Amino acid sequence: MSIQSQAPSLLDAQDDASITIMSPLDGSEVGSLPCTTREQIGLAVSLARAVQPEWAATSPADRGAALRRAAAALRAGAEELAALNTRETGKPPADALGGIEAGISTLEQYAELGPVHRGLSLRGAATASDYTVAEPRGIAVLLTPWNDPVAVAAGLIGAALVTGNTVIHKPSERCPHVGEMLGRLLQPAFPDGVFTTLTGDGEVGRLLTTETDVDVVAHVGSSATGGRIARAASLTGAHVIRENGGNDPLLIDADVDPVWAAGQAALGAFANAGQICTSVERIYVHRDIAEPFLAALTEEARAWTGSSGFPPLVDERMRDAVEAQVAEALQLGARCLAGGSVPDGPGAHYPVTVLADCTGSMTVMTEETFGPVAPVTVVDSFHDGLHLAASGPYGLAASVLTGSIAHAQQAIAALAVGTVKVNAVFGGAPGGAAQPRGISGAGFGYGPELLDEFALVKVVHISSPPQGDA
Structure with a gap:
């Protein structure tokens, strides 16, 4: 040339x-x-x-x-x-x-x-x-x-x-x-x-x-x-x-194995310390399996926390933002089942955190957190959860765990996002491309x-x- x-x-x-x-x-x-x-x-x-x-x-x-x-x-x-x-x-x-x-x-x-x-x-x-x-x-x-x-x-x-x-x-x-x-x-x-x-x-x-x-x-x-x-x-x-940004929901139906669902939730929320564009940012779980799911997710959090090489957040500014969202959720009534506080020592480390009893009034459920935080809301029906999952101005991606083809199809139709993942929080064929929605x-x-x-x-x-x- x-x-x-x-x-x-x-x-x-x-x-x-x-x-x-x-x-x-x-x-x-x-x-x-x-x-x-x-x-x-x-x-x-x-x-x-x-x-x-x-x-x-x-x-x-x-x-x-x-x-x-x-x-x-x-x-x-x-x-x-x-x-x-x-x-x-x-x-x-x-x-x-x-x-x-x-x-x-x-x-x-x-x-x-x-x-x-x-x-x-x-x-x-x-x-x-x-x-x-x-x-x-x-x-x-x-x-x-x-x-x-x-x-x-x-x-x-x-x-x-x-x-x-x-x-x-x-x-x-x-x-x-x-x-x-x-x-x-x-x-x-x-x-x-x-x-x-x-x-x-x-x-x-x-x-x-x-x-x-x-x-x-x-x-x-x-x-x-x-x-x-x-x-x-x-x-x-x-x-x-x-x-x-994304505020990607994970919707968990009543008919799935709660332990498997907890593993998927942990992978989606905690991989790379939650610093992935399509990380799981909010979780809606059916009341019928909520108790065993939360117990299994708490165990997953302990395992992720104890794993060698779990990464820090990118800097202290990011850690401060994550900590502020968690602190607000706790003040508004969320329960901390794991993590939830800044550890001692140098660097920008933050623990794997599980929050229960979260509501739509909490920033951790309505905005992108970009940290290793899994906030959970219990819902009475799949359709109640789908309504909440489909809410908000973001439209990057969403995940649905269900054994029902009908529920999967309903979620695909209702979720105004660029990517819907059914029964896997990550993955996809090579060469895929999506168009994000909203903000x-x-x-x-x-x-x-x-x-x-x-x-x-x-x-x-x-x-x-x-x-x-x-």
Whole structure:
């Protein structure tokens, strides 16, 4: 490829603003990184615009080959990057490495999908040709989260680049070192200006999303930030893809094994310390099995608490927010069956917590907690539970445990969410993609459909000219 270098490093600091990260494992300093300045943001956008036409003109096969080079570089640095992720966010080593392996696979997947991202043939006149072609939107700003920083970023980066967009990636300010290293690993696979990583806090993200020369913004993070991005895009005209917060319910029917149900609830609520976008955030259990379910869930909590390597929350700010929700629930009448208080010692650790007798007046039931907390409400019927599970402004995902096909079908119809999981809190076929509802976001964030989000469709009509006399 012939795109030439047109600018010095975009990460050279021009002022004294920086981000310092303390490890949630033990409170020690991970390091500091400079924040990108307004001038550097403008430079990055200008360079991305300048090189975008040539990148768009590069064949999809060659763009896919660049993604494969990036995947190979990520594989070579996986161990070091995983160790950094563990230190910076507290993610367990096996999970950190697993997220990187998922990111590698995703880059390779989009390397294959890009060249076969085809248009449609349309039926028109016999002497005409009608078809559609997909074209890149232009400059894509990607704002990615800290809870699975490599896997999520790799998906957005891969889909945006293989469709011919240039990319400016700003990783979360809670894992800037992971994001900066990811950028250093991937960038050499692409021409200068095609893929840029910018480090910074929320102000850097705000400046990027208010740039009038940006064509698409993809954001994975909180609903509050996603809402601000959507409002900003109404002024800039950028296309927005959002996967935002969730308040995912788990509805448990009377006919399931309460011990098995408790295992599913624990997995959904406690995995990665509850810091998964589709974690179980609130539980509705049928009164007929509530007592054995709560007993089994309490035992599960003890086992998770006693397991080696249970991760901390990402930082003390997050721990304070989780603790505030639990304290409010207890003050309003919830019973704590396990955990429920900040432990002594350094870091941002918080215990696996089970709350019973929860009500809709408690924040822990109405908002995203993003911690290892399982709040439980007992309901008198499946339909009472379904009514509560279907309430609220969020619409990311929901889980239902039932042996009744009728109840499963009713739940699928009633739950206004992007993903409904029946009899498994996690899982799904490869390549799946969902559209969040409500304040949980908009647009496809994964799978082959993500290529469509990063592209514009052009309809082509070719007619034959009039034929003169022979």
